[in-house]
Amino acid sequence: MIEIFTQGHQVKLNGQINSENVSEVEKQIDDLLDTYEGVSLDLNDISSIDTCGFFMLYVVQQRALLHGKKVEIECATNDMIKKHAAGSQLSFLFGSLKLV
Numbered sequence: 001m002i003e004i005f006t007q008g009h010q011v012k013l014n015g016q017i018n019s020e021n022v023s024e025v026e027k028q029i030d031d032l033l034d035t036y037e038g039v040s041l042d043l044n045d046i047s048s049i050d051t052c053g054f055f056m057l058y059v060v061q062q063r064a065l066l067h068g069k070k071v072e073i074e075c076a077t078n079d080m081i082k083k084h085a086a087g088s089q090l091s092f093l094f095g096s097l098k099l100v
Contacts, residue, residue, distance in 0.1 A: 004028050009036040014045040017053030025053075029060050029071070038070035044077045049084065 002021045003014040009032060017025060032039045041057075043049075061071040075081045 006032065009038060010040045010042065012042040012045070016047055017043075017049040017056070019050060019052040022052050022056040026056050026060055030063075033060075033064055033067070033069050033071075037068075038072065039064070040072045040074060043073060043075040043081055046075075046078060046081060049081060054085065 001015045002017060002025060004025065005012040005014070006028065011028060011032065013025065029039055029041070057071075057073060061073075064071045
């Protein structure tokens, strides 16, 4: 289950990002990128994320860059996400993800 809270260009996600809900999350982010030059994603309260979730973040960020926009991913207090992103066998996909 995922909860998505938006305020302006900021998105706060709570719960799990997985294959069951990545389309919903991606649509919310894309809709905001239609309005704003950048989006800030707060993933500090994400309890789990699977490969589909990480890949969706990568795709959204790359698509934003192609249009001259920016996606910043904030997970300063979420060691689980930082650990999985750094230790993933797919880490080459996430080299461009900005995890702050």
